[in-house]
Amino acid sequence: MIRPPDGVRPERLAPTLITLIVLSLLLMTLDIRSSGGGLVGTVRGGVQELIGPVQRVLDAVVTPVADFVEGLAGVAGLRDENARLVQQLAVAEAQVASIEELQARLKVLEELHQLQLNTGELLRTPANVIGRVDAFDPTFRISKGGDQGVLVGHPVIDTRGYLVGRVSAVSANYAIVVPLSASDQAVTVSVGDQVGTLEHQLASSRLLLQVFEATGPMKAGTEVVTSAQAVNFPPGVPVGRIAEDARPDGNALVVPVDPYVSVDSLRIVVVLTWPAGDVLPAPEGP
Amino acid sequence: MSSKRKVLAALILVLVAVIVQTGVLARFRIFGVAPDLVLLAVILLAHTVQPMAALLIGFTGGLAFDLTGNTALGLRALVCTVVAYLAIRTRPRTEVSYPALGVAVVALSLGGVLLLLLVSTLFGQSALSGGGLFRRVSMLPLYNLALAAALFPFLGRWLREEPRH
Numbered sequence: 115m116i117r118p119p120d121g122v123r124p125e126r127l128a129p130t131l132i133t134l135i136v137l138s139l140l141l142m143t144l145d146i147r148s149s150g151g152g153l154v155g156t157v158r159g160g161v162q163e164l165i166g167p168v169q170r171v172l173d174a175v176v177t178p179v180a181d182f183v184e185g186l187a188g189v190a191g192l193r194d195e196n197a198r199l200v201q202q203l204a205v206a207e208a209q210v211a212s213i214e215e216l217q218a219r220l221k222v223l224e225e226l227h228q229l230q231l232n233t234g235e236l237l238r239t240p241a242n243v244i245g246r247v248d249a250f251d252p253t254f255r256i257s258k259g260g261d262q263g264v265l266v267g268h269p270v271i272d273t274r275g276y277l278v279g280r281v282s283a284v285s286a287n288y289a290i291v292v293p294l295s296a297s298d299q300a301v302t303v304s305v306g307d308q309v310g311t312l313e314h315q316l317a318s319s320r321l322l323l324q325v326f327e328a329t330g331p332m333k334a335g336t337e338v339v340t341s342a343q344a345v346n347f348p349p350g351v352p353v354g355r356i357a358e359d360a361r362p363d364g365n366a367l368v369v370p371v372d373p374y375v376s377v378d379s380l381r382i383v384v385v386l387t388w389p390a391g392d393v394l395p396a397p398e399g400p
Numbered sequence: 401m402s403s404k405r406k407v408l409a410a411l412i413l414v415l416v417a418v419i420v421q422t423g424v425l426a427r428f429r430i431f432g433v434a435p436d437l438v439l440l441a442v443i444l445l446a447h448t449v450q451p452m453a454a455l456l457i458g459f460t461g462g463l464a465f466d467l468t469g470n471t472a473l474g475l476r477a478l479v480c481t482v483v484a485y486l487a488i489r490t491r492p493r494t495e496v497s498y499p500a501l502g503v504a505v506v507a508l509s510l511g512g513v514l515l516l517l518l519v520s521t522l523f524g525q526s527a528l529s530g531g532g533l534f535r536r537v538s539m540l541p542l543y544n545l546a547l548a549a550a551l552f553p554f555l556g557r558w559l560r561e562e563p564r565h
Contacts, residue, residue, distance in 0.1 A: 134456075142519075144473075172419075246434075247471075250527040317530075
């Protein structure tokens with residue numbers, strides 16, 4: 115039997131309870147109004163730096179066990195996934211073969227016309243996912259931060275090149291990433307020659323695509339990529355696939371999109387320096 | 401254990417729970433859901449320490465949890481404070497037996513999650529985003545119950561200990 119100590123009568127706790135609730139609401143308002151910056155952002159960054167090393171150690175120990183447990187939980191779907199991956203591999207090999215042929219032709223044409231293309235690539239920073247909060251906070255912490263060139267707003271992709279989300283907060287050695295499925299900012303995307311905005315839906319893992327000047331229907335399975343008109347993301351990054359056939363209603367078209375990335379299973383991500391050249395200024399010498 | 405030492409130990413325990421939650425438990429998402437060790441720690445500690453201390457430990461634990469994530473600072477502090485208060489108020493009923501405490505863990509975890517969703521939505525946070533909301537809401541209290549059952553053998557001696565006045 116549990117015998118709790120008698121102390122302050124619960125009825126006398128009400129003033130303290132109300133004070134703490136009001137304090138919580140004030141802190142929330144302050145944090146939201148300052149958009150995560152200011153004093154709150156500094157304190158949060160400091161806490162990240164404090165617990166980051168512990169989380170790195172825990173991550174190294176826990177990841178193999180977590181993979182094993184998740185493998186057991188998903189063992190029923192492994193055979194189907196394996197068959198699907200074999201199909202994808204065959205398609206990818208065919209694409210590689212055709213791309214090699216195109217590259218050879220391109221090289222010949224470039225030599226004929228003496229072209230020198232600007233092939234500057236985006237700076238990529240790979241990082242481990244080292245911390246999550248709970249089932250109701252989809253953001254996650256990564257093992258790279260400001261000292262490694264990661265800045266707030268940088269796009270994040272997975273190891274296959276699919277769009278994950280954006281960096282929302284940065285401390286010296288760690289950063290927090292907000293996935294697309296939780297971001298309050300829409301992404302401008304392209305589906306074929308149509309351009310629309312993609313945003314998350316409440317209580318759904320699907321994203322919602324809205325095209326306001328639709329030129330035609332969309333078929334299920336069509337790939338959605340970031341548009342050249344997107345400000346916050348480089349163009350051409352795959353995001354997901356159209357979930358179902360859709361026809362325009364007047365000029366507008368609204369259709370759900372299945373994102374490629376499952377945020378829960380991410381272990382490694384890649385932070386892109388976008389816009390290119392968006393890096394921290396080098397420290398001035400003495 | 402003296403009352404002050406017990407409060408200090410409880411405070412350390414809830415901070416350790418924050419680190420274990422963000423570094424370990426959140427990785428073990430079975431069917432997309434992980435238990436909430438911080439909420440569970442607040443509920444269990446509210447049954448062992450002085451009521452006022454339990455309330456402040458709930459607030460501190462929630463605030464520390466807020467600082468590790470990206471949601472608005474104060475969101476989980478509010479939830480943990482209210483849950484700690486409810487746990488204190490239900491103490492006379494849950495001290496009857498461990499099954500009663502188990503029921504309280506499930507009910508308070510469910511209440512905490514619903515309050516988190518409500519306040520989070522009111523403040524424009526992203527707790528409602530993502531699929532399987534019903535699954536997440538319904539399974540978390542059960543995971544917390546399982547975790548509480550696993551922790552009882554370790555915390556049992558402390559929970560049973562008579563306080564010194």
